[in-house]
Amino acid sequence: MSRYTKITAGVLALAITAGTLHAQSSANQTVTYEVQTINQIAVTGSPSLTITTATAGSQPTEVTATGSYAITVNDTARKITIGLNSDMPTDVTLTATLAAPTGATSAGALTLSSTAQDAVTGITCVIGSALNIAYALDATVEAGVVASANKTVTLTIVAGP
Amino acid sequence: MRPSHWCAVAALLAASRLLPAQSNSISLTAPGQLTVSTAFAGSQPVTSTDQTARCAVTVVGARMKITGYLDTPMPAGVTLTLSIAAPTGAVSLGAVTLTGSAQDLVRYIDAGTYTGLTATFALTATVSAGVTPYTSSHVILTLTVDP
Numbered sequence: 001m002s003r004y005t006k007i008t009a010g011v012l013a014l015a016i017t018a019g020t021l022h023a024q025s026s027a028n029q030t031v032t033y034e035v036q037t038i039n040q041i042a043v044t045g046s047p048s049l050t051i052t053t054a055t056a057g058s059q060p061t062e063v064t065a066t067g068s069y070a071i072t073v074n075d076t077a078r079k080i081t082i083g084l085n086s087d088m089p090t091d092v093t094l095t096a097t098l099a100a101p102t103g104a105t106s107a108g109a110l111t112l113s114s115t116a117q118d119a120v121t122g123i124t125c126v127i128g129s130a131l132n133i134a135y136a137l138d139a140t141v142e143a144g145v146v147a148s149a150n151k152t153v154t155l156t157i158v159a160g161p
Numbered sequence: 162m163r164p165s166h167w168c169a170v171a172a173l174l175a176a177s178r179l180l181p182a183q184s185n186s187i188s189l190t191a192p193g194q195l196t197v198s199t200a201f202a203g204s205q206p207v208t209s210t211d212q213t214a215r216c217a218v219t220v221v222g223a224r225m226k227i228t229g230y231l232d233t234p235m236p237a238g239v240t241l242t243l244s245i246a247a248p249t250g251a252v253s254l255g256a257v258t259l260t261g262s263a264q265d266l267v268r269y270i271d272a273g274t275y276t277g278l279t280a281t282f283a284l285t286a287t288v289s290a291g292v293t294p295y296t297s298s299h300v301i302l303t304l305t306v307d308p
Binding site: 025041076126127 | 197282293300302303304
């Protein structure tokens with residue numbers, strides 16, 4: 001190979017290399033994101049409670065039914081309160097016991113009224129499903145006969161220990 | 162060397178300055194804000210997805226691939242995935258969870274210019290992640306030679 005040919009080949013190689021020096025290219029893009037507070041609760045089931053009998057000499061026999069609830073909370077220090085849309089008739093008592101999700105504490109059996117009460121406390125960053133709600137209906141003889149009626153039980157996630 | 166030879170060399174050198182106009186390049190438009198804000202009771206929060214970003218690629222010469230990484234890691238319990246549609250003849254790795262290390266996103270990109278490639282971002286958070294205020298990170302995409 002002549003000296004001229006060698007030089008030309010070398011320059012040609014340089015020319016090709018210059019065209020491929022940008023073999024790596026980058027793009028930089030900003031991504032913005034956020035995770036907001038999430039408190040979701042849902043109930044399932046349509047419990048029905050009917051007092052129909054008693055043991056002679058005793059108050060009418062209590063009846064029970066169950067429902068369930070599911071919960072998703074990504075915040076800290078939450079609780080579930082429970083209340084009725086209106087009070088029960090005199091001498092008729094409806095109680096509810098909510099099972100607690102992992103890490104939380106159930107208040108046990110609560111006599112329900114139109115005033116919201118803490119049913120589960122200490123809820124932090126948890127999901128739970130098919131959590132049991134145990135209902136019980138009691139009536140004394142003084143309540144008399146109570147016609148069929150509906151009550152709305154409301155579970156609410158609120159801030160609190 | 163004769164003057165004519167030097168002219169040829171000069172011409173070649175001049176041509177080399179023009180070659181960078183056809184270099185490899187990649188661009189990515191900004192996605193919309195990703196916000197995890199709701200859940201179905203009893204399930205983890207719903208993933209937030211954005212498909213508005215677009216990627217454009219020009220490959221000159223050797224076959225290339227796209228890699229991607231985050232310059233700021235996501236908080237614990239929060240993941241960001243990115244899926245880039247593959248140009249004709251290339252292969253997308255699908256939804257890749259982005260980390261601080263570069264990972265393959267699209268491979269086997271032959272020479273050509275490709276525009277309007279859909280970039281799908283997905284933000285997922287578990288309840289254990291808690292609440293994350295409005296935050297920014299940067300996605301860095303790089304074209305490298307695909308062996």
